[in-house]
Amino acid sequence: MTIQSIADKVTSGARLDRDEALHLYRHAPTALLGRLADTVRERKHPDRIVSYIIDRNVNYTNVCVARCNFCAFYRPIGSPEGYVLGFDELFRKIDETIAVGGVQLLLQGGHNPDLPLSWYEDLFRAIKDRYPSFKLHALSPPEVIHLSRLSQLPVPQVLERLIAAGLDSVPGGGAEILVDRVRTLLHCVGKATADEWLDVMRHAHRAGLRTTATMMYGTVETDEERLEHLLRLRALQDETGGFTAFITWSYQPDHTELAGTEATGIDYLRTLALARIVLDNFDNLQASWVTQGGKVGQLSLAFGANDMGSVMIEENVVRAAGASYCMDEVEIVRNIEDAGFSAKRRNMHYELLGDPIFRERDVPRMLELATARESGDVSVPEELLKYPARSRAGKHLRIIPN
Ligand code: SF4
Numbered sequence: 398m399t400i401q402s403i404a405d406k407v408t409s410g411a412r413l414d415r416d417e418a419l420h421l422y423r424h425a426p427t428a429l430l431g432r433l434a435d436t437v438r439e440r441k442h443p444d445r446i447v448s449y450i451i452d453r454n455v456n457y458t459n460v461c462v463a464r465c466n467f468c469a470f471y472r473p474i475g476s477p478e479g480y481v482l483g484f485d486e487l488f489r490k491i492d493e494t495i496a497v498g499g500v501q502l503l504l505q506g507g508h509n510p511d512l513p514l515s516w517y518e519d520l521f522r523a524i525k526d527r528y529p530s531f532k533l534h535a536l537s538p539p540e541v542i543h544l545s546r547l548s549q550l551p552v553p554q555v556l557e558r559l560i561a562a563g564l565d566s567v568p569g570g571g572a573e574i575l576v577d578r579v580r581t582l583l584h585c586v587g588k589a590t591a592d593e594w595l596d597v598m599r600h601a602h603r604a605g606l607r608t609t610a611t612m613m614y615g616t617v618e619t620d621e622e623r624l625e626h627l628l629r630l631r632a633l634q635d636e637t638g639g640f641t642a643f644i645t646w647s648y649q650p651d652h653t654e655l656a657g658t659e660a661t662g663i664d665y666l667r668t669l670a671l672a673r674i675v676l677d678n679f680d681n682l683q684a685s686w687v688t689q690g691g692k693v694g695q696l697s698l699a700f701g702a703n704d705m706g707s708v709m710i711e712e713n714v715v716r717a718a719g720a721s722y723c724m725d726e727v728e729i730v731r732n733i734e735d736a737g738f739s740a741k742r743r744n745m746h747y748e749l750l751g752d753p754i755f756r757e758r759d760v761p762r763m764l765e766l767a768t769a770r771e772s773g774d775v776s777v778p779e780e781l782l783k784y785p786a787r788s789r790a791g792k793h794l795r796i797i798p799n
Contacts, residue, residue, distance in 0.1 A: 400425050407433045410440065412677055419624055422671045427663060434670035434701030441680055442703045447733045448681075448743040451726060451754065452501040452534070453494040453710040456769050457482045457520075461507025463539065463588040467573070467616055469652035469717040471507045475790030480770055481512065483778025484523055491528055494710060497726070497761070498754035500744055501532035503707065505570055508543040508588065511791030514558065516784045517544065521563035533563055534609075534745050537570030538597035539588040547787075553600045560604060566745050567601045569609040569644065575629045576622045583616055583655070595633055602639025607746060610640045610679075614668055615648040615660035623668065627675045634678045641747055642681035642704065645672055646688040649718035662693045666700045673701025681747050686729075687715050690722045695732040704747070705729050705740075711767040725763035726755050 403417045404425070413421070421430070460479040461471035472479040491502065502524075521533060536544075536559065545555045556564075572594055573585055580586035589597075601608050610630045614623050634640050645668055647660040660668075665685075673682050684702040686694025687709065694705065708726050715721075724732070730753045733740040742750040754760055777794050786792045 400429070404429065404433055407674055408436055413675060415624060415628060418671065418675050419620060421674070422620060422624065422667065427667055430667055430670040431700045434673035435699055437673050437677070438701050438703050445738050446741050446749070447698060447703055447705055447738040448741050448747060448749060449705040449708065449729050449733070450501070450743050450745070451497060451499040451708045452503055453490055453499055454503045454707065454712050455482070455487065455490055456713045457487070457504060457506040458509045458512065459507050459713070459769070460509040460511070462510055463508045463585065465583055465585040465588065466654040467583055467613070467648055470714040474510070474788045477775060480775060481509065481778060481781055482769060484520060484780055486778070487520070487524070488527060490711070491524065491531060495528070495531070497710070497763070498742070499710065500750070501534050501565070503568055504533060504535035505537055505540065505568060508540065510547060510788050511786040513784055514544050514548040514555065518558060518562040521559065525563040532565045532745055534566040534568050535564055537568050538594045539571035541567070541597050542589050542593055552597055553604070556600055556604050560606065564606070566606055567598065567608040569611040572611045572626070573613045573616070574618045574622055575626045576618065579616070579618045579622055591629065595629060598633060598639065599637060602637035607639055607641045609642045609644060611643070612645040612672070613648055614645060615664065616655060616657070624671070624675070627672055631676055631678060634676070640679060641745070642683055643672055643676055643679045644683040644685060644706065645669060646685040649688060649715055651718050653718060662689060665689055665693060666696060669697055669702060670700045686724055687712060687722055691724050691728065691732050695736050698733070698736045698738060705733055709766055710763065711769065713769050716766070716768070723764065723766045726753055726760065727762065
């Protein structure tokens, strides 16, 4: 096995096995990895279109009992900084999203024991009543598992109820690395084992939903474990074909219990290229400009990415861990076009919607990403009082609203 023979295999469109992929990842020069990933990208997307979506990344609560040690976003039950967004706050966020051409919410949050399944169902129904064509890309697999445990209903039934209420698609968050040794060290094996994460996606695909897949690398995993993650996703995609896209980003260490250092931009580009080569059954790979910044995000387009992700509008999780990049639609399009591609808006199924919206009408520039709430706003939404709380702190809040 030589680098050249493996490279020839990639160029010919053949699938790499575990040993070949690992050898290539460890020993190929970065420029060659990029060229090979770009060859695969070109084969799948010969039109030189790079897509992006206008949506808003909203975190409905930061209260979480999972307590993953790589997370700077969550607050424990009873924390004075804990929040749950109200339905009206979410409606306002949707209005703002639609005003800049947005088509969906990416809605994720902590595992809050004081939000029962009925809260999610009522929220989804209320959103769909007001905004019938607006899409909900919501609740990553660990959140679905959390709701399954909370409601004591099996995962397929929880998904069925959420779909009936308006769930359109499941985001691939909470995957980290799909190897239980790593998940144990990251204190996230309790929220979902690798098999449990994959199983939620399997059920979602069987129920007719398309979903994304993610990988957060750069914590405690080995090269073999990064590759194992990709191979497990590839196997599920062979089985169901339900993944629309893959997104990888590096662990952001600031303000986390795990601490440590952030992986380099070169590591990001090599990992992205490896993903494009190994995930031969995934059509779309996103660039993670929110963790890497605009320039590495732009370089990603030469390392296998064919999508610039989301305009985002709002971001809370990565910002809590120290990264605060912002790109509005104008900036995303500039980065795509300067790299020699043409930029098109898309929906959650990667269907193209058209040219940049700011070329069709006036859209205000967005030079900073919004946050879930103004700092210090700990107000309790009125409708929360209707839902039974499980925790002592949650019960207290229900009795004494401010
Ligand atoms: S990563 Fe998600 S599940 Fe883990 S502590 Fe943070 S909010 Fe909770």
